[in-house]
Amino acid sequence: IHSGSEEAPAISVHVAEKGVAWRRLTVRGTPGHGSMPFRTDNALVKAAAVVQRLADYRPPARFNELWLAQVDAMDLPEEARVQLLDEDRIDGFLAEMPNPGAAGHLHACSHTTFSPNAVAGPGKTNVIPSRVDIDVDIRTIPGDDEAAVAAHLREALGDLADQVEVEALMDDASSSSRIDTPLWESLERAVARAYPSGRLSPQFTVGFTDARIFREMGSVAYGAGLFSPSVNGGEFARRFHGNDERVDVESLRLSTGLYLDVCRDLLG
Numbered sequence: 001i002h003s004g005s006e007e008a009p010a011i012s013v014h015v016a017e018k019g020v021a022w023r024r025l026t027v028r029g030t031p032g033h034g035s036m037p038f039r040t041d042n043a044l045v046k047a048a049a050v051v052q053r054l055a056d057y058r059p060p061a062r063f064n065e066l067w068l069a070q071v072d073a074m075d076l077p078e079e080a081r082v083q084l085l086d087e088d089r090i091d092g093f094l095a096e097m098p099n100p101g102a103a104g105h106l107h108a109c110s111h112t113t114f115s116p117n118a119v120a121g122p123g124k125t126n127v128i129p130s131r132v133d134i135d136v137d138i139r140t141i142p143g144d145d146e147a148a149v150a151a152h153l154r155e156a157l158g159d160l161a162d163q164v165e166v167e168a169l170m171d172d173a174s175s176s177s178r179i180d181t182p183l184w185e186s187l188e189r190a191v192a193r194a195y196p197s198g199r200l201s202p203q204f205t206v207g208f209t210d211a212r213i214f215r216e217m218g219s220v221a222y223g224a225g226l227f228s229p230s231v232n233g234g235e236f237a238r239r240f241h242g243n244d245e246r247v248d249v250e251s252l253r254l255s256t257g258l259y260l261d262v263c264r265d266l267l268g
Contacts, residue, residue, distance in 0.1 A: 007197060008197045008198070008199060009195060009197070009198050009199075009229070010073035010074075010075075010198070010199055010200075010201035011191050011195065011198045011199065011200055011201060011226070012073070012201050012203045013184075013187060013200050013201065013202055013203065013222050013223065013224045014203055014204065014205040014211075014222060014223030014224070015066070015176055015177050015178075015179055015202040015203065015204075015222055015223075016064075016066060016142075016174065016175065016176030016177070016202075016203075016204045016205070017174065017175060017176075017204065017205045017206075017207065017208055017209060017211060017212065017223075018108070018139040018140055018141060018142075018174050018204070018205070018206050018207070018208065019139065019140035019141075019142075019144065019171075019172055019173045019174040019175075019208070020137075020138070020139060020140070020170055020171070020172050020208045021138040021139075021140050021144075021146065021149045021168070021170070021171050021172075022135065022136065022137060022138065022168075022169035022170040023135075023136045023138055023149070023153070023166055023167065023168060023169060024133050024134070024135050024136075024166070024167040024169055025047075025050060025116075025133070025134040025135075025136060025153075025164050025165070025166055025167075026131060026132070026133050026134075026164065026165040026166075026167065027043050027046045027047045027050060027131070027132050027134070027163060027164055027165075028043055028130060028131050028163075028165075029041040029042050029043030029044075029045075029046060029128070029129060029130050029131070029132075030128070030130060031122075031127060031128055031129070031130040032127075032128040033126065033127070033128065034124075034125065034126040034127055034128055035126065037128065040128050041128075042128050042129065043121065043128075043129045043130055043131055043132045044121060044129050044132050046132070046160070046163060047119065047121075047132040047134055049160060050116075050134060050157060050160055050164060051116045051119075051134060053156050053157050053158065053160060054114050054116050054136060054156055054157075055116070056156075057114055057152075057155070057156035058091065059111055059112050059113075059114075059152055060087065060111075061087040061090045061091065061110045061111055062087065062110065062111070062112075062141050062143065063085070063087065063110060064141060064142045064143075064204065066202060066203060066204045067085075067109065067110060067204070068085065069201065069202060069203070070109065070201070070203050070204065071084045071085060073201040073203070080093065084106070090110060091107075094106055094107050105206065108139065108206035109204055109206055110141070111141065112138065112139065112140045112141050112144050112148075112149075112152060113138070113139050113206075114136055114137075114138050114152070114156065115136065115137040115138075115139075116134050116135070116136045116137075117135060117136070117137050118134070118135040119132060119133065119134050119135075120132070120133045120135075121133070135169070138152075139206060139207075139208070140173070140174060141174065142174040142176075143174075144174075145173065146168070146171055150166070153166060172208060172212055175211065175212040175215045175216070176215070177211075177215060177220045177221055177222060178220070179202050181220050182266065183220055183222065183262075183266070184200070184222070186262050186265045186266050187200060187222065187224055187258075187262060188200055189261075189265055190258050190261035190262045190265060191226065191258065193257075193261055194226055194254055194257065194258065195226075205223055209223060211223060224258065225251070225254075225255040225258065226251065226254035226255050226257070226258045227248075227251040227254065227255070228248055228250040228251045228254065230248075230250075231248065231251060
């Protein structure tokens with residue numbers, strides 16, 4: 001994705017990604033007949049409170065080494081830049097941004113995030129549920145390990161924490177690749193063919209990909225592609241798993257050319 005000035009655009013290449021720490025939160029109650037809800041121990045009612053606590057939780061911003069480069073690449077006015085680099089002011093700035101896609105992406109780059117995305121229970125309309133499971137997609141910034149995730153959850157849930165069982169579904173730490181490599185140099189040459197004035201901008205992706213597996217095996221892995229200059233970064237961020245998820249034809253052409261150029265450059 002292009003950022004910065006049109007004369008010398010910064011071309012994003014993902015060299016690092018957030019960690020993933022999926023958790024299943026189980027809330028228990030006492031089963032009963034749905035026709036008599038008064039003074040019952042309904043697990044779904046408790047689960048609703050748990051979900052609201054997670055939605056309201058605001059973990060503090062924490063910046064990694066790529067954040068400064070990412071902010072600089074956006075070529076923002078100085079006051080905006082200052083606020084994005086201030087851990088005490090960034091949340092207020094993002095809350096006022098007119099583009100919710102861009103705000104969501106920048107927030108995810110600078111915070112560990114919690115998204116309760118799936119709920120499962122017994123499924124009978126006339127039965128007060130005795131158990132409800134809430135699956136939470138947690139994405140961690142560098143430095144947050146399993147203990148940090150547990151601490152976040154305790155803080156988010158407050159006095160409800162003792163009523164919630166926590167099961168780890170997935171744990172993968174944040175990963176990164178260095179840029180002093182032949183592959184990076186090849187990408188620079190390939191990007192220059194399409195955008196002679198462009199420059200590569202090493203950045204941080206908020207999703208998790210197969211790159212983490214290659215890195216665990218000792219390989220260098222980047223998330224690279226070329227997109228049409230008309231693609232808006234904030235709008236693009238809203239496409240993933242959203243309505244009308246797509247890649248435009250021009251971006252597909254550019255990215256295909258990039259991959260072929262890198263292969264020819266590296267393999268001779």
